[in-house]
Amino acid sequence: MSETEFLRLSEEMFRRIENALDDAGLDVDCVISGNVLEIEFDDGGKVVVNRHVPNQELWIAAKSGGFHFACRDGQWIASRDGAEFGATLSQVVSAAAGAAFHFSV
Template identity: 35%
Template sequence: MNTSQYHELVDVQWMAIEEGIDESGADIDYETNGNVLTLEFEDRSQIIINRQEPMKEIWLASRSGGFHFGYQDDEWVCSKTGMVFMDMVKQECSKHAGEAVEW
């Protein structure tokens, strides 16, 4: 995958997160600053998602720890847990929000 393809694939994920949060009605603020997407919750906790262009990965940091996602078989998959990126985002959002967050 070249750099342009990488950014296109990550952009799709970030847009899905933003649209999903809006649709869910959950009290989650989000902001993109450079290569970092920050999700902030009512209790001021955060999930930080960032692009790791040199490694062609997405990294996610939350209360549960740090996770690295590589692109495999048309999905972003965690190298530690095998979990699909978007499933982990929803899971971590639910933990931070203290309620089910689904989209």
């Protein structure tokens, strides 16, 4: 995939995450700044989604750890354990928010 295509796909992913958080009614602040989307919770906790352009990966940083995802056959898959991006994001946001959150890619 070209860098332009990766940037387009990752920007679209950031917007979808932001919309899903709004739709879920979670009390969070969501800020997109350059290559980073920060989700901040009432207790000061954060989940960060970062696009790493050189490797064409999406990264999630959360209290439970860091996760790297590459696009394979149209799906964002974790390099470490094969987990899917949406499932991982759902899990870490739910844990941080103390409420159910579901994000589907």
